[in-house]
Amino acid sequence: MIPQIDLTRQHAALRAELLEAVERVLASSRFILGPEGKALEAEVAALCGVRHGVGVASGTDALHLALRALGVGRGDEVITPAFSFVASASTALHAGARPVFVDIDLDTFALDPAHVERAITPRTKAIIVVHLYGHPADLDPLLAIARRRGLAVVEDAAQAIGAAYAGRPVGSFGDLTCLSFYPTKNLGACGDAGMVVTSKEELAERVKRLRDHGSREKYHHAELGYSSRLDELQAAVLRVKLRHLPAWTAARRRLAGRYSTLLAGLPLVLPRERPPATHVYHHYTIRSPKRDALAKALSELGIGTALHYPLPIPGQPLFRSGEAVPREGECPRAWQASREVLSLPCFPELTDPEIETVAHAVRQALSQIE
Numbered sequence: 001m002i003p004q005i006d007l008t009r010q011h012a013a014l015r016a017e018l019l020e021a022v023e024r025v026l027a028s029s030r031f032i033l034g035p036e037g038k039a040l041e042a043e044v045a046a047l048c049g050v051r052h053g054v055g056v057a058s059g060t061d062a063l064h065l066a067l068r069a070l071g072v073g074r075g076d077e078v079i080t081p082a083f084s085f086v087a088s089a090s091t092a093l094h095a096g097a098r099p100v101f102v103d104i105d106l107d108t109f110a111l112d113p114a115h116v117e118r119a120i121t122p123r124t125k126a127i128i129v130v131h132l133y134g135h136p137a138d139l140d141p142l143l144a145i146a147r148r149r150g151l152a153v154v155e156d157a158a159q160a161i162g163a164a165y166a167g168r169p170v171g172s173f174g175d176l177t178c179l180s181f182y183p184t185k186n187l188g189a190c191g192d193a194g195m196v197v198t199s200k201e202e203l204a205e206r207v208k209r210l211r212d213h214g215s216r217e218k219y220h221h222a223e224l225g226y227s228s229r230l231d232e233l234q235a236a237v238l239r240v241k242l243r244h245l246p247a248w249t250a251a252r253r254r255l256a257g258r259y260s261t262l263l264a265g266l267p268l269v270l271p272r273e274r275p276p277a278t279h280v281y282h283h284y285t286i287r288s289p290k291r292d293a294l295a296k297a298l299s300e301l302g303i304g305t306a307l308h309y310p311l312p313i314p315g316q317p318l319f320r321s322g323e324a325v326p327r328e329g330e331c332p333r334a335w336q337a338s339r340e341v342l343s344l345p346c347f348p349e350l351t352d353p354e355i356e357t358v359a360h361a362v363r364q365a366l367s368q369i370e
């Protein structure tokens, strides 16, 4: 059995380093907003090529607080891709705004710039640009539209830490960028955690205030905030793992290269890396019109797969009522993606023989379902 993801291998390899980090925090008994979090914020900001990092409780909170920091609220519209994890749109609702769904480009699975322009109205405040599966969105045209129309850009880089566009790290393009350290992400905590990164001091200060009850001075509350900090235990764990991220990213890129060689010529659409993007392969996601049969056959051959995602966001029951709902057919490529995508096993510790076993199983499964 080859699972789609296996975190136990990573934690077995890092056990001593992780325990040492946890011991350090226990000995200090400082658990919230301390030196580990501060150091992690500086390290992640540097990796993203920006000046500030603000640790928060999750990637979802990072998106919500980023929108709040921009002043997005009631009556505003936020443009977001119709195909992503739900938080790329639900956080606009949390901020009081209306998500406006835009179709994707099937090469990158990210916002199609041509469709963004048409979705802008006088109420549009911001665009959430998602770098899905670790492949950066087509940033040049998207940023040009935002600049021309005076819109804020929030990068959702939850799946794309370490990725680059034209040689520059994602996280350095938007007004604010949101990262998730959910355990299965490329840099994952042992629990929930996230971060907002930005070079804009004022926005960083606003997120810092929002994550801590609207307060920068203890027991003085300037505005309605939240309780959403990244705790010291998670920060210490993440600092250990951050040192390994470059090697893990290299391993992901290598395994994607192996898959793409081994699967070439089969009736499948393989993920591509479209210049000037550098992909970090959070997922290795293929497309097939026979996706469901393929997934079933692979499961019977002992290969774990996953569906990212089985429904476009506007197809989720959450969005099926209310004014934000586009009808099926309005974002046809998002619907098509949700019917065709299949994520193969993809994690840095996957061995060469395992990659070959997966590729062989895909070949066999396809011949069975002919």
Ligand SMILES: *Cc1c(COP(=O)(O)O)cnc(C)c1O
Pocket: 058, 059, 060, 061, 084, 085, 087, 088, 130, 132, 156, 158, 159, 179, 180, 181, 182, 192, 193, 194
């Ligand atoms: C994981 C993820 C999030 C949310 O992050 P959490 O840490 O799970 O709250 C948001 N957007 C995308 C694209 C994600 O993959």
